[in-house]
Amino acid sequence: MSASATVGTTIIPREDDEKGHRIRVFLAWMLALAAVLFIAGYGWNYYTLSVAQRPFSPKHPTPASQRHDWHQARHGGCLDVFSDLSLSPAQGNGDGSAHG
Numbered sequence: 001m002s003a004s005a006t007v008g009t010t011i012i013p014r015e016d017d018e019k020g021h022r023i024r025v026f027l028a029w030m031l032a033l034a035a036v037l038f039i040a041g042y043g044w045n046y047y048t049l050s051v052a053q054r055p056f057s058p059k060h061p062t063p064a065s066q067r068h069d070w071h072q073a074r075h076g077g078c079l080d081v082f083s084d085l086s087l088s089p090a091q092g093n094g095d096g097s098a099h100g
Helices: 017-050 076-090
Strands: none
Touching: none
């Protein structure tokens, strides 16, 4: 009498070591794409205006002379601490005193 012997083969799929990295890269690309689309969508109506109407848009940039200077007004919060640390020698009369 003959008996047939079978050998079962178990194929274990190899775990992909780079799957997590690929997912993170894909999510980073999607975040970058979403940021670009958001910025383009936000500014779209400004660029559809005629050149004569753009200065009256709230999105039109103001000249530097009309902007509020946060360093002189002392309203910087956390940023003001960093400006005192990094910019104070370059301000005032050059003696290193912060804000005059």
